[in-house]
Amino acid sequence: MAAFPELPSPANPDDALAAVVALRRLAASLEREAVDHALEQGWSWRRIGEALGMSAQAAHKRLAPGKRRFPDLEA
Numbered sequence: 001m002a003a004f005p006e007l008p009s010p011a012n013p014d015d016a017l018a019a020v021v022a023l024r025r026l027a028a029s030l031e032r033e034a035v036d037h038a039l040e041q042g043w044s045w046r047r048i049g050e051a052l053g054m055s056a057q058a059a060h061k062r063l064a065p066g067k068r069r070f071p072d073l074e075a
Contacts, residue, residue, distance in 0.1 A: 007019055031052070031063070032063065035048055035059075035063045036065065038051075039065075044056070045057075045059050045060045048063070
């Protein structure tokens with residue numbers, strides 16, 4: 001995994017908020033890829049949900065490959 005650059009100071013809202021958006025996108029991408037690999041390895045939605053701190057139902061609703069939508073992260 002790539003090293004992270006130093007994060008901008010919250011005192012500079014333009015840069016700080018842009019970094020927040022970039023981090024959210026990175027986290028969403030990592031989450032989707034990790035879930036895909038977990039499913040390929042036979043993980044249950046219960047196990048995935050537990051790993052993510054949510055119920056199996058919430059994990060499935062949000063992360064099932066055919067149901068993914070992240071409108072708040074679209075450019």
